[in-house]
Amino acid sequence: MSVRKLLTAVIAAAVSFSVVPQPVWAAENDGYCDNNEVCVYKNANLYTPRSDFKLYYDDMHGGLDFHTYNYPPECNTYAIFDCRLNDSISSVDSWSDHRSLRIFTDAQYDGAFQTIHIYGRVMQVQYNDQTSSLCWNDGGIPSSVDPDCTFSN
Ligand SMILES: [Ca+2]
Numbered sequence: 699m700s701v702r703k704l705l706t707a708v709i710a711a712a713v714s715f716s717v718v719p720q721p722v723w724a725a726e727n728d729g730y731c732d733n734n735e736v737c738v739y740k741n742a743n744l745y746t747p748r749s750d751f752k753l754y755y756d757d758m759h760g761g762l763d764f765h766t767y768n769y770p771p772e773c774n775t776y777a778i779f780d781c782r783l784n785d786s787i788s789s790v791d792s793w794s795d796h797r798s799l800r801i802f803t804d805a806q807y808d809g810a811f812q813t814i815h816i817y818g819r820v821m822q823v824q825y826n827d828q829t830s831s832l833c834w835n836d837g838g839i840p841s842s843v844d845p846d847c848t849f850s851n
């Protein structure tokens with residue numbers, strides 16, 4: 699293969715990579731709602747910005763390294779105050795087929811909470827703009843650590 703042909707092939711490969719949709723890895727915090735994740739939304743009725751979680755989240759404020767909504771991607775930009783997650787969630791969409799979750803008004807699974815069941819969809823959460831932590835009921839957090847994370851579906 700000549701250098702010119704090789705170069706053409708490399709460029710063609712690069713172009714094809716750039717137009718092929720990205721594979722879905724079902725990653726947490728990628729901004730997309732995947733199986734067994736929960737998507738939380740800043741606005742009522744599942745209007746973005748949103749963020750997706752598969753695991754527990756004990757403190758959404760998180761000090762200086764606060765978490766922002768990650769969809770749209772611009773929300774990942776540092777210091778976009780309107781995209782802060784803590785005390786801003788207004789609706790929730792669970793994509794889990796086997797577990798329920800709770801959202802709490804305080805960090806460390808404390809304060810008042812609302813339970814969202816399997817495939818639960820809440821257009822307006824009970825404690826609007828007050829959520830600071832969330833946990834699932836599938837046993838990842840034993841009741842000895844926090845009994846509020848042990849509950850039935
Ligand atoms: Ca995801």
Ligand SMILES: [Ca+2]
Pocket residue numbers: 739740741742786787788827
């Ligand atoms: Ca809100």
